[in-house]
Amino acid sequence: MTDPGSQAELVRRSLKRRYGKERRFRLYGIAAVSVALFSLAVLFTDIVSKGYTGFIKTTVTLDVHLDGELMYLNDASDPEQMAMADFQAPIIKALQEYFPNATSRADKRELSRMTGSYASNQVRDLLKENPDWLGSTRTIEFPAHDTVSVYVKHAGDPGYSIRLTEQQQRWTDELLSKGVIDTGFNDVFFTSGDSREPSNAGILGALVGSLLTMAITLVIAFPVGVAAAVYLEEFAPGNRLTDFIEVNINNLAAVPSIIFGLLGLAVFIGLFGMPRSVPVVGGLVLALMTLPTIIISSRAAIKSVPPSIREAAQGIGASKMQVVLHHVLPLAMPGMLTGSIIGMAQALGETAPLLLIGMVAFIVEIPDGFFSSATVLPVQIFIWAGSAEQGFVELASAGIMVLLAFLITMNAFAIWLRKRLERRW
Amino acid sequence: MPEADLIKAPIERPADTVIEEGKTVGVPFSDDPKFQLRNVEVFYGETRAIKNISLDIARNEVIAFIGPSGCGKSTFLRCLNRMNDSIENCRIKGSLLLDGQDIYDPKRDVVELRARVGMVFQKPNPFPKSIYDNVAYGPRIHGLANRKSDLDDIVENSLRKAGLWNEVKDRLDAMATGMSGGQQQRLCIARAIAVSPEVVLMDEPCSALDPIATARIEELIAELSESYTIVIVTHSMQQAARVSNRTAYFHLGHLVEVNDTSKVFTMPEHELTESYITGRFG
Numbered sequence: 001m002t003d004p005g006s007q008a009e010l011v012r013r014s015l016k017r018r019y020g021k022e023r024r025f026r027l028y029g030i031a032a033v034s035v036a037l038f039s040l041a042v043l044f045t046d047i048v049s050k051g052y053t054g055f056i057k058t059t060v061t062l063d064v065h066l067d068g069e070l071m072y073l074n075d076a077s078d079p080e081q082m083a084m085a086d087f088q089a090p091i092i093k094a095l096q097e098y099f100p101n102a103t104s105r106a107d108k109r110e111l112s113r114m115t116g117s118y119a120s121n122q123v124r125d126l127l128k129e130n131p132d133w134l135g136s137t138r139t140i141e142f143p144a145h146d147t148v149s150v151y152v153k154h155a156g157d158p159g160y161s162i163r164l165t166e167q168q169q170r171w172t173d174e175l176l177s178k179g180v181i182d183t184g185f186n187d188v189f190f191t192s193g194d195s196r197e198p199s200n201a202g203i204l205g206a207l208v209g210s211l212l213t214m215a216i217t218l219v220i221a222f223p224v225g226v227a228a229a230v231y232l233e234e235f236a237p238g239n240r241l242t243d244f245i246e247v248n249i250n251n252l253a254a255v256p257s258i259i260f261g262l263l264g265l266a267v268f269i270g271l272f273g274m275p276r277s278v279p280v281v282g283g284l285v286l287a288l289m290t291l292p293t294i295i296i297s298s299r300a301a302i303k304s305v306p307p308s309i310r311e312a313a314q315g316i317g318a319s320k321m322q323v324v325l326h327h328v329l330p331l332a333m334p335g336m337l338t339g340s341i342i343g344m345a346q347a348l349g350e351t352a353p354l355l356l357i358g359m360v361a362f363i364v365e366i367p368d369g370f371f372s373s374a375t376v377l378p379v380q381i382f383i384w385a386g387s388a389e390q391g392f393v394e395l396a397s398a399g400i401m402v403l404l405a406f407l408i409t410m411n412a413f414a415i416w417l418r419k420r421l422e423r424r425w
Numbered sequence: 426m427p428e429a430d431l432i433k434a435p436i437e438r439p440a441d442t443v444i445e446e447g448k449t450v451g452v453p454f455s456d457d458p459k460f461q462l463r464n465v466e467v468f469y470g471e472t473r474a475i476k477n478i479s480l481d482i483a484r485n486e487v488i489a490f491i492g493p494s495g496c497g498k499s500t501f502l503r504c505l506n507r508m509n510d511s512i513e514n515c516r517i518k519g520s521l522l523l524d525g526q527d528i529y530d531p532k533r534d535v536v537e538l539r540a541r542v543g544m545v546f547q548k549p550n551p552f553p554k555s556i557y558d559n560v561a562y563g564p565r566i567h568g569l570a571n572r573k574s575d576l577d578d579i580v581e582n583s584l585r586k587a588g589l590w591n592e593v594k595d596r597l598d599a600m601a602t603g604m605s606g607g608q609q610q611r612l613c614i615a616r617a618i619a620v621s622p623e624v625v626l627m628d629e630p631c632s633a634l635d636p637i638a639t640a641r642i643e644e645l646i647a648e649l650s651e652s653y654t655i656v657i658v659t660h661s662m663q664q665a666a667r668v669s670n671r672t673a674y675f676h677l678g679h680l681v682e683v684n685d686t687s688k689v690f691t692m693p694e695h696e697l698t699e700s701y702i703t704g705r706f707g
């Protein structure tokens with residue numbers, strides 16, 4: 001028998017220790033969250049600081065005299081002449097208005113590298129559309145050459161000027177002060193597909209490709225996943241076969257995604273003869289990859305529906321099917337949706353399996369259907385990040401921001417949907 | 426206070442009492458049976474939970490099942506509308522007849538059976554839907570009402586019978602889960618009687634309720650007993666005494682004694698029944 005006084009003392013001492021433990025535990029938690037937040041902040045700062053320039057375009061606006069003699073062209077509606085004509089000449093001529101001394105061959109070459117590589121194509125397309133413009137003077141806005149563009153955007157940073165000659169740097173500074181070279185919001189980035197020239201490259205193709213691929217993934221993986229989960233949870237007899245299937249589904253969730261790419265290559269393209277690089281195959285491969293995640297989370301959601309609700313429905317005489325459709329599914333739906341969105345988010349960021357089925361190709365056109373060649377956001381970022389031009393590096397960062405925005409929108413939609421469907425019992 | 430006093434004296438168990446299997450004292454059979462149950466045995470895997478029970482449940486009677494925890498009264502109750510079907514490795518032997526028809530006939534549709542034999546559970550379990558939808562659910566799935574007005578009538582009648590109409594008539598669209606526990610349980614009763622069953626099984630319907638709500642449910646049982654056969658499992662002997670015509674005492678899977686309620690509580694024939702109702706164990 002202990003003396004009550006000393007026992008209270010013991011409790012007091014143990015209390016002190018307990019509080020200390022609790023405080024330490026809370027500190028660990030705060031530390032962990034801080035580390036996570038800090039890493040996230042570093043990541044975002046890095047991406048945004050590198051990538052915001054991707055949303056800025058540099059333009060060169062010139063009064064171009066569309067001189068037929070200079071271009072060896074006297075009829076712009078004649079396709080044969082158009083194919084032979086020199087559309088670079090009037091641009092160089094227009095630039096020479098500002099720099100009359102730049103007449104040597106070398107100077108002309110440098111002048112031609114002030115505007116983007118596709119500037120001459122732009123002149124050709126304008127003339128093809130308006131053959132009567134031949135001989136007139138028109139104000140045309142050209143994208144600046146990639147090297148000029150990064151020089152302008154990173155003014156004062158020597159790392160970004162080494163690709164320009166000193167003469168070009170002088171010209172650029174002068175044209176900037178005269179307002180010929182200007183910067184603005186990069187609408188090209190959001191309205192065009194990929195290009196060899198950074199100033200003409202856009203994310204839209206990859207964005208549409210991602211949307212199409214995700215649509216296929218969702219349409220295949222969600223119904224199949226939910227149906228499989230419902231069957232396994234509600235109808236399957238508890239025997240060895242069911243256990244075997246369960247173990248395999250869990251294992252499938254841990255299979256590296258590139259294996260699914262190989263499977264897609266072998267089965268969908270090799271065996272079924274489906275075309276390469278198309279969203280349908282990409283969507284199917286990602287659906288296979290997402291299925292285990294959806295099945296596992298859906299089963300957990302079904303399991304968490306209280307048995308009392310099932311009993312209530314059965315007690316009134318609802319059939320198994322009615323119990324599932326009227327009661328279990330509506331109550332499990334929020335959890336199923338959460339799992340599906342996590343799976344979809346994984347699929348959205350997936351690159352490896354898509355490389356194997358050819359969605360890594362250089363595709364300029366914006367895909368117009370499930371069977372047209374396409375690439376997806378992470379693959380596009382992957383391609384850009386590996387390119388030599390400095391302009392592509394900033395586009396890659398800008399692409400990451402678009403991908404993140406896509407993800408956040410998707411998650412926000414899922415949370416909104418879950419809140420709407422959630423019911424308490 | 427010396428510590429030894431704090432430890433309760435061991436409960437006196439009539440350990441030497443031998444229960445003869447399949448033998449029930451009292452009056453287990455009836456001339457006008459709704460249920461005829463003969464030699465019923467229930468197994469959970471290898472465990473025998475119900476041991477050779479034979480019993481009649483008469484038309485329009487209220488019969489109470491009492492007994493200590495784990496004696497099998499709930500298991501036995503759930504056999505009457507095959508709620509044990511969903512439990513894996515649960516096997517049932519014997520003959521269970523409802524109006525002369527085998528409940529466990531493989532060809533028998535369990536949906537039809539449960540429409541005739543409704544059930545109210547221990548914990549109020551309304552669906553997370555509106556009050557109206559809770560009551561209307563049964564009639565809807567069984568196709569009992571073709572028109573909206575018919576359905577409205579069924580809902581109103583059921584709620585009236587359950588004594589809930591006046592409390593909820595202005596908020597039929599409110600969530601059922603927002604009601605008090607007693608109201609929820611009465612809603613569950615309304616939901617069960619909305620499909621006009623012939624029998625209502627109640628598995629400790631008041632164990633999660635306060636005394637006032639309990640009294641309300643007991644009144645309700647008395648009113649319902651005019652038109653339904655009611656089987657009620659209860660832990661409260663006072664409740665059994667108040668609401669039932671007959672009482673069945675279960676012990677370790679055996680049906681020990683069945684008799685008129687007044688007899689069971691005043692002159693129990695079996696010594697196990699006597700020790701239970703006098704509170705010597707339980």
